[in-house]
Amino acid sequence: MDEPVGITPLYSLQNDFEQYSFNRLISGSVKFKDGEGIVYVSSMHLLKYVKYYFYVALFVSLLIFFLPTFIFIKRKVKYINILKQEVLNMSQGGLSHAMTIMSHDELAILAQEMDTLRITLASNYQNEARIKEAHQEMITCLSHDLRTPLTALRGYLDILCLHCYKDEKQMDHYLNSCIEKTEQIKDLSNKTFEYSLVYNDDLIPSLETISSESFIQYIEEHLEYLELEGFKIEKEITISSVQLQLDLSMMKRMMDNICSNIQKYARKEQPIYLQISIEKGNLKIVFENEKKETNHEVESNKIGLKSVKKIIEIHQGQCFIQDLMDSFILIITFPCHL
Secondary structure: OOOOOOOOOHHHHHHHHHHHEEEEEEEEEEEEEEEEEEEEEEOOOOHHHHHHHHHHHHHHHHHHHHHHHHHHHHHHHHHHHHHHHHHHHHHOOOOOOOOOOOOHHHHHHHHHHHHHHHEEEEEEEHHHHHHHHHHHHHHHHHHHHHHHHHHHHHHHHHHHHHOOOOOHHHHHHHHHHHHHHHHHHHHHOOOHHHHHHHHOOOOOOEEEEEEEEHHHHHOOOHHHHHHHOOOOOOEEEEEOEEEEEHHHHHHHHHHHHHHHHHHHHEEEOOEEEEEEEOOOOEEEEEEEEEOOOOOOOOOOOOOHHHHHHHHHHHOOOOEEEEEEEEEEEEHHHHHHHH
């Protein structure tokens, strides 16, 4: 039977070992009383290397076993130290650096969860900072709007207190000015809802389904007040019956602010144009008016228009404002269901 090429049989290795390990030095016959025997004297000269072979084989075996284990443990310890440093940085507020994710073992899962926690914390801190900034801006705007009439009111009251007026007619003028300023302060205090609306990102509308005809009638009812104030309204309404999802309380706020803005800034001599139509699946409302040449009661922060824009955005609509030199155009779109 032929032996496989390149493979040394075990019995051949045994024969080689016996051949090269034992060196017969003396051989001869010896006679005994009861017979004759042959004596062989051999030298086992290779056996002195066996212990060295054993030590080398043991060292290589241990090296083969422990070296990969040592390298594996060293890599994991290094990765643990990296994660420890990143967690320490995160605990000190460093949330911009992502966690290092290596391999797909339990440490990588832990790093992934820590990175998710980092992203959540960073998002929460950003939201808190944005809310704090919004509240600070709201307080600044409200205090700025209140400061002007309060300063004027204090001046009129000082004049009255010191009797610095020529006659009773001038005194009545100062008293009427005081009443006017208190009315302005009252109006600004009533706009606290508008400030909170503009700077609040968590408002959820209470939507109701209403028809386009009902909503147009709702708009026209608000515009009747302007007609009683002497404004002329020219309407162009070309609309089919559609359904709208609206929060009626917010719509009331929106129309109140629009009418208030028209009353403050629009010229009574020129008509107010109202156009309502359906374009690309949206209800489009356009208000256009000419502006007064001079405005004394200017709302410095335009909080009313900001409130209108925020209400429309909450309803997934769009608001476009064109504040030109001599005219003002407000374009509103709401999504509708045909």
